[in-house]
Structures are given as structure tokens and as C-alpha cells.
Amino acid sequence: MLRVDTPSLLLDIGKLTQNIKAMQAFSLQHHIALRPHIKTHKSVHIAKLQLKHGAVGITVAKLSEAEVMADAGIENIFIAYPISAPKKLKKLLDLTLQANITVAIDSIEQAKMINEFFQSSNQMVEVWIKVDSGLHRCGVTPGEEALSLAKFITSCSQLRLTGIFTHAGHSYAAKTTDELLLIGEQEAAAVVESALLCEQANIPILHRSVGSTPTYQISGAMAGITEVRPGNAAFFDMVQVGLGVATVEQCALTVLASVVSTKTNRVIVDSGSKTLTSERGAHGNESIKGFGYIKEHPDLTIERLSEEHGILTFSSPHTLQLNDTVEIIPNHACPVVNLFDSYFVHKNGEHIDTWPVDARGCNK
Known part of the structure; x- marks a missing residue:
């Protein structure tokens, strides 16, 4: 047992490394990108370790997390959170001058606010549409509502739409393996079907991203998905053990x-x-x-x-x-x-x- 003062947070480097390698191996096996969510560990050391093993970039929850990671030299950051307040848009603008930043969009109103703010600087910002795959938190309804938002974004001079994503957080409440499997399949379908509808309207969707540690090995294996964003899989915990996702x-x-x-x-x-x-x-x-x-x-x-x-x-x-x-x-x-x-x-x-x-x- 380590002789350090208590309570202390302990991190087994061997297990961490194996977990990171397992995520990367899955992405390589299915020819998709890995963009891990750092809200789990909030660590520059761990984020850079994930990038070293092959991650294409990182995902963050909040602007302040993105600022920390960008200041540490991490260049490819997806902010998986809707941003619209003027103070936050100023920070977002500053970040786009420092790193390759992508931000989540889940409404026409939000898209309009970001576009108008960025017009004054003549700076473009890359955006991904969030669709609701069942968590019923943020996100537009997959399908026609996603297409309507995509059409509006393409009319915005400062916004560049390159992706659609979702987060199946409701998978944490799954009671059976079959239920978890269904949630993962629905997660992928929400993204893929929305992306295909956009492309039928001549709106290309380069990135089709899914997340959630319990489901990423399900949804990430589905045809049409290009990226996974697991966060907790770097560490795992008793929720994941209870779900049968980890030991x-x-x-x-x-x-x-x-x-x-x-x-x-x-x-x-x-x-x-x-x-x-x-x-x-x-x-x-x-x-x-x-x-x-x-x-x-x-x-x-x-x-x-x-x-x-x-x-x-x-x-x-x-x-x-x-x-x-x-x-x-x-x-x-x-x-x-x-x-x-x-x-x-x-x-x-x-x-x-x-x-x-x-x-x-x-x-x-």
C-alpha cells in the first residue's frame, strides 16, 4: 500500500495505459477515429498520453477545460457543449486563434448568435450538430429537425458544418446487456440517419461521432460511424463494473x-x-x-x-x-x-x- 497522506487519489499507470491502448485498438480495428473525453480525468498528462497512443484530438465539456488543454499545447479540441453567452463566445473566439476548435450546436437560435458574433472578427468556426439519441438532454431530434438545422448552418457565413454527434448517457441506466445493445444501436442510427439525410440534401457530413463508455464499442462498430469519444474508459469505475462493461x-x-x-x-x-x-x-x-x-x-x-x-x-x-x-x-x-x-x-x-x-x- 502506498504511504501517502489520506484521503488521496491513486492512479495505477499500468491499468491506465492498458485502458488507453484498448480504446485505441478498438478504433483501429474498426477504422474510426478516437477523440477521448477528458472531463473524466481533467489531466494534461493523461490527454497527451492518449494523443501519443493515437487519439486524433480530445473532447471537453466546458470552455474552461478547453482553455487549459489549449494552453498546454493540445491543438485539436471539440467542445461538446452548446455555447451562446457573449462572454463565452469571446473566449471561444480567442480559442479559435490558438487551436483547432469545434463547438456543438443544437438550435437555430444558438447558431445565429455564434454566427453574428464571429462576423465582427471575420473568423470562421467549425461546428457539429448534436442530435438527441435518447438521453433527452441537449440535441435536436434526429432526422428532419437535424436537417433543418444543418440547412440553416450552411446559410451562416462564419459557420462551417463538418459533423453530427450524440451522447447516449442514458446507457448508464441500462438494466440488461440487451438494453445496452439496443441503446448503442439507436445511438449510431440517430447520427448516421441524420448525416445521410443531410448528404441527400448536398450537405456533406465528414464526422459522425458517438460517445458514452458503456456503448462506444457497440455504436462505434456500426456502419457509417467515423469516431468515438469515450471518457470514463480511461479509468472505469463501479458503474461500469455494474453494467458489465469493465471488471x-x-x-x-x-x-x-x-x-x-x-x-x-x-x-x-x-x-x-x-x-x-x-x-x-x-x-x-x-x-x-x-x-x-x-x-x-x-x-x-x-x-x-x-x-x-x-x-x-x-x-x-x-x-x-x-x-x-x-x-x-x-x-x-x-x-x-x-x-x-x-x-x-x-x-x-x-x-x-x-x-x-x-x-x-x-x-x-
Whole structure:
């Protein structure tokens, strides 16, 4: 066990590298591009490692994440989020002068605002249309609504439409393998059918992109898809394990916690909701038990959390004593990472480096 202060964020470099290689191998097998989402790790080190292994660029959720990555020299960035506020458009304009930036569009109103803003600078911006493949968050309805938006964008002097994308986040709530398969197929169909409709109207769609770690190996294998954007697949977590997408052994990210108190019917560790978050699974996942998985003591359950305390319960004898440490696989890695300043990177149990969470808190 690593001898670092707790709670700490641990990253197994061997597992991380294998997970990155697996994503790249899938994209090569299916002759498609890989553009991983960095909202999971928020790390320049990891983003550059993904690029080194063959990723064509990265995906970010927010402008502030894009700024961090562009400042680090990453040149190909897709912002998979609708941007329209004037302050954000000014930042977007600055970024387009620094790197190759693509931005999401999901309404005519938004497209009009971006086009009008960029007219004053005579600068072009590349855009992709987001279609709703079932999550019912952002995105236009696939088909005719996507075509109508594409036609409007092509009439805009400063916008260059090159892609259509979606995110099947509702896959996290899938209860069976068959349901997951169906969601992945629908994800691909929403993009491909919309793109074909546009091309029948002489609007070329070069990029046809899908995401979601649970489905990218389903939707990414479908004819017509050109790119996948998995994020969580760099680390995996207990949601992915519950979905059958990964095993506990593949999970590269853990939280190191210390026992601070032992009682007759419970054990308390120094990792509460400000460390593990109180999430039990994104978008309604029901496979989660407790608030994380304790690797060395799988029979223990993190039954409840307060801000600084994790309360563990048990139904059989345990050996934990005061100041013992445990490694916890988070339910959902992405928000947990955003709570830490740095990763303790380790190999075969030895601390080899410390990497900053460069885009921590970059939520604007």
C-alpha cells in the first residue's frame, strides 16, 4: 500500500495505459477515429498520453477545460457543449486563434448568435450538430429537425458544418446487456440517419461521432460511424463494473482512505461526500451498492457518508484497525477526480509520480 497522506487519489499507470491502448485498438480495428473525453480525468498528462497512443484530438465539456488543454499545447479540441453567452463566445473566439476548435450546436437560435458574433472578427468556426439519441438532454431530434438545422448552418457565413454527434448517457441506466445493445444501436442510427439525410440534401457530413463508455464499442462498430469519444474508459469505475462493461481489475482509479475510528457495528474512514461524492450512479444506474467498493474488504459496505466521514458496515468479522488504509474504487470516477488537486501515480505499488488535476473546477 502506498504511504501517502489520506484521503488521496491513486492512479495505477499500468491499468491506465492498458485502458488507453484498448480504446485505441478498438478504433483501429474498426477504422474510426478516437477523440477521448477528458472531463473524466481533467489531466494534461493523461490527454497527451492518449494523443501519443493515437487519439486524433480530445473532447471537453466546458470552455474552461478547453482553455487549459489549449494552453498546454493540445491543438485539436471539440467542445461538446452548446455555447451562446457573449462572454463565452469571446473566449471561444480567442480559442479559435490558438487551436483547432469545434463547438456543438443544437438550435437555430444558438447558431445565429455564434454566427453574428464571429462576423465582427471575420473568423470562421467549425461546428457539429448534436442530435438527441435518447438521453433527452441537449440535441435536436434526429432526422428532419437535424436537417433543418444543418440547412440553416450552411446559410451562416462564419459557420462551417463538418459533423453530427450524440451522447447516449442514458446507457448508464441500462438494466440488461440487451438494453445496452439496443441503446448503442439507436445511438449510431440517430447520427448516421441524420448525416445521410443531410448528404441527400448536398450537405456533406465528414464526422459522425458517438460517445458514452458503456456503448462506444457497440455504436462505434456500426456502419457509417467515423469516431468515438469515450471518457470514463480511461479509468472505469463501479458503474461500469455494474453494467458489465469493465471488471474491478480494470479500474485504474482509487481513493486511498484511512480508518479513523472503529466501533462495535461500524468502521469510519476519512473519506466522505467531499471525497467520494454521494453519487450512486449516473442517470439512474441501479447496480451500485453503497458509495464505493473497498478492494481489500469487498464484504464491507460504505453504507453512508457525511462530508468528511465514510461509515462502513459489515455482516462478518473484519481485521481493520485504527490508521489502517483501504483503497476504494469510486462509484463514478469523473466527479471524484474533480474534488482532488492531484493524482498519486503508482506502478506495482510504488509511487512514481504526482500529476496535477489541471482542469479541476473548470466548470465554466
